[in-house]
Amino acid sequence: MTKSAYQSTILIVDDVPDNITVLTNILSDYNLKAANNGAKALELASRFRPDIILLDIMMPDMDGYDVCKRLKRDIHTKNIPVIFVTAMDEVTDEARGFELGAVDYITKPVSPPVVRARVKTHLNLYDQNKALEHLVQERTKALNQSRLEIIRRLGLAAEYKDNETGMHVIRMSYYCKIMATALGMSAEEVELIFNASPMHDIGKIGIPDNILSKPGKLDAQERAIMEQHTKIGARIIGEHDHPLLNMARTVALTHHEKWNGTGYPGGIKGESIPLVGRIVAVADVFDALVSKRPYKKAWPVEKAVAVIKEESGKHFDPGLVDVFMAHLNEIVELAKLNADPD
Numbered sequence: 282m283t284k285s286a287y288q289s290t291i292l293i294v295d296d297v298p299d300n301i302t303v304l305t306n307i308l309s310d311y312n313l314k315a316a317n318n319g320a321k322a323l324e325l326a327s328r329f330r331p332d333i334i335l336l337d338i339m340m341p342d343m344d345g346y347d348v349c350k351r352l353k354r355d356i357h358t359k360n361i362p363v364i365f366v367t368a369m370d371e372v373t374d375e376a377r378g379f380e381l382g383a384v385d386y387i388t389k390p391v392s393p394p395v396v397r398a399r400v401k402t403h404l405n406l407y408d409q410n411k412a413l414e415h416l417v418q419e420r421t422k423a424l425n426q427s428r429l430e431i432i433r434r435l436g437l438a439a440e441y442k443d444n445e446t447g448m449h450v451i452r453m454s455y456y457c458k459i460m461a462t463a464l465g466m467s468a469e470e471v472e473l474i475f476n477a478s479p480m481h482d483i484g485k486i487g488i489p490d491n492i493l494s495k496p497g498k499l500d501a502q503e504r505a506i507m508e509q510h511t512k513i514g515a516r517i518i519g520e521h522d523h524p525l526l527n528m529a530r531t532v533a534l535t536h537h538e539k540w541n542g543t544g545y546p547g548g549i550k551g552e553s554i555p556l557v558g559r560i561v562a563v564a565d566v567f568d569a570l571v572s573k574r575p576y577k578k579a580w581p582v583e584k585a586v587a588v589i590k591e592e593s594g595k596h597f598d599p600g601l602v603d604v605f606m607a608h609l610n611e612i613v614e615l616a617k618l619n620a621d622p623d
Contacts, residue, residue: 289404290314290329294322295337304335307393308400319343323351326358333404338367346381353382362403366391448621449568450479455615456564463604477529478561481536484514496576508545511537528557536561539596559598563605571616582613
């Protein structure tokens with residue numbers, strides 16, 4: 282819905298007070314702000330986020346072109362429509378203004394009906410563009426939420442194959458989030474690993490139940506079959522440009538690689554193992570140790586922590602073990618909050 286005039290804010294920028302007065306009188310129905318130089322204009326634009334800016338070109342210190350450039354470089358002001366209002370009327374002057382991102386060009390002395398008509402037109406277009414952008418954002422958000430829910434459900438589906446509750450994928454995804462945050466990963470990367478890590482064992486869907494639920498130790502042949510779940514998981518997820526699915530595939534494929542190169546399926550080692558795979562490896566093993574499985578009872582936290590420490594530099598990235606230990610209390614509390622039901 283288009284705003285009323287009183288709801289729309291217009292920033293008028295001109296170094297000549299009389300010119301500001303003229304435009305103020307013409308546009309008196311709007312909520313008006315004024316600046317008599319470029320620096321003040323940028324300050325007011327940043328503070329009030331006006332719906333449109335009427336900008337003089339010929340000003341001392343910082344001309345209108347420079348102001349427009351800076352407005353368009355700022356993520357918060359780049360979409361605000363700019364109309365140049367100036368005595369300059371050469372075709373080259375207009376062309377330069379449009380190249381910088383201005384939406385219109387009004388010459389002085391201004392005509393009140395022209396000013397009002399141009400302003401109204403561009404305000405309506407701006408409101409329509411914002412409404413469309415909001416709609417796109419909402420639909421994109423809904424699509425992303427659906428994608429995330431599908432990924433979580435697939436992760437749970439795999440976990441139900443050898444874990445009655447599926448809480449393992451929830452706990453270990455939180456452990457991953459804690460470690461990723463502590464490592465200084467960006468907020469976007471933290472959310473990606475939080476949502477991708479539940480897919481680490483999706484390949485277990487392709488492993489026979491008699492192997493997944495075997496109460497004793499697997500023999501060599503069974504172990505070889507079990508190890509295929511990393512490659513199966515990568516094939517299920519497939520190769521995608523989307524960051525979340527791309528990370529989920531990496532996690533599925535590499536979370537059983539070991540720091541010393543004795544892991545599977547690639548036998549890669551050290552920092553050649555993707556960081557997300559190394560993070561999930563620590564989180565996955567710790568939670569598996571403290572959880573009940575068909576082949577073992579749940580271990581006490583102290584015993585599981587001792588294994589994590591012992592495997593530092595062997596199974597696990599030593600730096601990640603240090604991060605894990607530094608946040609152990611938080612991890613243990615999360616484990617309790619998301620414990621398997623009795």
